Amino acid sequence: MTLLIVEPDKYLRDFLTRAFERSGYLVLAAVNEIDSLAFLAQHMPAAIVLDLFPIRKAGALLDELRRFEHTATIPVLGLVSGDHASTQQAQSLACDVYVHKPFDLEELLYQVTVLAGMPAAPKERDSLDRRRGA
Secondary structure, three states: OEEEEEOOOHHHHHHHHHHHHHOOOEEEEEOOHHHHHHHHHHOOOOEEEEEOOOHHHHHHHHHHHHHOHHHHOOOEEEEEOOOHHHHHHHOOOOOOEEEEOOOOHHHHHHHHHHHHOOOOOHHHHHHHHHHHOO
16 A cells, blocks of 8 residues: 655654555655655555645645545645644644644554555554553
Protein backbone atom coordinates (compact mmCIF):
# COMPACT_ATOMS: atom_id res chain seq x y z
CA MET A 1 0.00 0.00 0.00
CA THR A 2 1.37 3.41 -0.98
CA LEU A 3 1.55 6.37 1.40
CA LEU A 4 2.52 9.96 0.56
CA ILE A 5 4.30 11.92 3.29
CA VAL A 6 4.54 15.69 2.80
CA GLU A 7 7.00 17.03 5.38
CA PRO A 8 9.47 19.89 4.84
CA ASP A 9 11.74 18.87 7.72
CA LYS A 10 14.26 16.36 6.33
CA TYR A 11 14.88 14.58 9.63
CA LEU A 12 11.20 14.11 10.40
CA ARG A 13 10.47 13.11 6.78
CA ASP A 14 13.23 10.47 6.89
CA PHE A 15 12.07 9.22 10.31
CA LEU A 16 8.46 8.88 9.12
CA THR A 17 9.55 7.22 5.89
CA ARG A 18 11.52 4.56 7.77
CA ALA A 19 8.72 3.99 10.30
CA PHE A 20 6.05 3.51 7.65
CA GLU A 21 8.30 1.35 5.46
CA ARG A 22 8.91 -0.93 8.46
CA SER A 23 5.11 -1.15 8.79
CA GLY A 24 4.79 -2.39 5.22
CA TYR A 25 4.02 0.78 3.28
CA LEU A 26 5.60 1.89 0.04
CA VAL A 27 6.41 5.51 0.93
CA LEU A 28 6.61 8.51 -1.37
CA ALA A 29 8.23 11.41 0.50
CA ALA A 30 7.69 14.98 -0.67
CA VAL A 31 9.30 18.16 0.62
CA ASN A 32 6.49 20.51 -0.42
CA GLU A 33 3.20 20.86 -2.29
CA ILE A 34 4.91 21.04 -5.69
CA ASP A 35 6.68 17.70 -5.14
CA SER A 36 3.50 16.14 -3.78
CA LEU A 37 1.43 17.21 -6.79
CA ALA A 38 4.10 15.72 -9.07
CA PHE A 39 3.86 12.40 -7.18
CA LEU A 40 0.06 12.51 -7.33
CA ALA A 41 0.15 12.93 -11.10
CA GLN A 42 1.74 9.47 -11.30
CA HIS A 43 0.71 7.62 -8.12
CA MET A 44 -2.47 7.08 -6.14
CA PRO A 45 -1.57 6.71 -2.45
CA ALA A 46 -3.91 5.04 0.01
CA ALA A 47 -3.43 8.03 2.34
CA ILE A 48 -1.44 11.24 2.77
CA VAL A 49 0.39 12.43 5.89
CA LEU A 50 0.64 16.21 5.58
CA ASP A 51 2.48 18.67 7.81
CA LEU A 52 -0.02 21.53 8.15
CA PHE A 53 2.52 24.29 8.65
CA PRO A 54 2.84 26.64 7.00
CA ILE A 55 -0.96 26.64 6.96
CA ARG A 56 -1.26 28.66 3.75
CA LYS A 57 0.74 26.14 1.73
CA ALA A 58 -0.95 23.12 3.31
CA GLY A 59 -4.34 24.71 2.65
CA ALA A 60 -3.45 25.30 -1.00
CA LEU A 61 -2.41 21.67 -1.40
CA LEU A 62 -5.61 20.42 0.23
CA ASP A 63 -7.66 22.66 -2.07
CA GLU A 64 -5.86 21.15 -5.08
CA LEU A 65 -6.45 17.62 -3.80
CA ARG A 66 -10.16 18.18 -3.24
CA ARG A 67 -10.58 19.89 -6.62
CA PHE A 68 -9.78 16.87 -8.77
CA GLU A 69 -11.90 13.74 -8.89
CA HIS A 70 -8.96 11.31 -8.83
CA THR A 71 -7.47 12.83 -5.65
CA ALA A 72 -10.58 14.18 -3.90
CA THR A 73 -11.19 11.03 -1.90
CA ILE A 74 -7.63 10.32 -0.74
CA PRO A 75 -7.73 10.42 3.06
CA VAL A 76 -5.42 13.00 4.63
CA LEU A 77 -3.90 12.98 8.10
CA GLY A 78 -2.78 16.45 9.14
CA LEU A 79 0.19 16.88 11.47
CA VAL A 80 -0.55 19.88 13.69
CA SER A 81 1.91 21.89 15.78
CA GLY A 82 1.97 25.27 17.39
CA ASP A 83 -0.07 27.29 19.81
CA HIS A 84 -3.83 27.04 20.37
CA ALA A 85 -4.74 29.62 17.69
CA SER A 86 -2.52 27.92 15.10
CA THR A 87 -3.99 24.54 15.99
CA GLN A 88 -7.54 25.84 15.57
CA GLN A 89 -6.64 27.37 12.22
CA ALA A 90 -5.02 24.11 11.05
CA GLN A 91 -8.03 22.10 12.14
CA SER A 92 -10.27 24.21 9.92
CA LEU A 93 -8.55 22.63 6.90
CA ALA A 94 -10.13 19.66 5.13
CA CYS A 95 -8.16 16.82 6.73
CA ASP A 96 -9.80 13.58 7.77
CA VAL A 97 -7.74 13.13 10.95
CA TYR A 98 -5.42 15.40 12.95
CA VAL A 99 -2.43 14.31 15.02
CA HIS A 100 -0.58 16.81 17.20
CA LYS A 101 3.20 17.17 17.31
CA PRO A 102 5.02 15.89 19.18
CA PHE A 103 3.17 12.69 18.37
CA ASP A 104 3.26 9.15 19.66
CA LEU A 105 4.58 7.02 16.78
CA GLU A 106 2.29 4.06 17.57
CA GLU A 107 -0.73 6.38 17.54
CA LEU A 108 0.33 7.91 14.22
CA LEU A 109 0.91 4.48 12.64
CA TYR A 110 -2.47 3.30 13.92
CA GLN A 111 -4.33 6.38 12.65
CA VAL A 112 -2.77 6.07 9.19
CA THR A 113 -3.50 2.33 9.10
CA VAL A 114 -7.17 3.00 9.86
CA LEU A 115 -7.31 5.86 7.37
CA ALA A 116 -5.69 3.83 4.60
CA GLY A 117 -8.08 0.96 5.17
CA MET A 118 -5.42 -1.54 6.21
CA PRO A 119 -6.47 -3.83 9.04
CA ALA A 120 -4.50 -2.98 12.18
CA ALA A 121 -2.47 -5.82 13.60
CA PRO A 122 -4.07 -7.19 16.80
CA LYS A 123 -0.78 -6.63 18.68
CA GLU A 124 -0.75 -2.98 17.56
CA ARG A 125 -4.40 -2.47 18.60
CA ASP A 126 -3.88 -4.17 21.97
CA SER A 127 -0.79 -2.10 22.73
CA LEU A 128 -2.58 1.14 21.88
CA ASP A 129 -5.69 0.16 23.86
CA ARG A 130 -3.56 -0.61 26.95
CA ARG A 131 -1.80 2.75 26.71
CA ARG A 132 -5.13 4.55 26.35
CA GLY A 133 -6.48 2.71 29.40
CA ALA A 134 -9.24 0.97 27.43
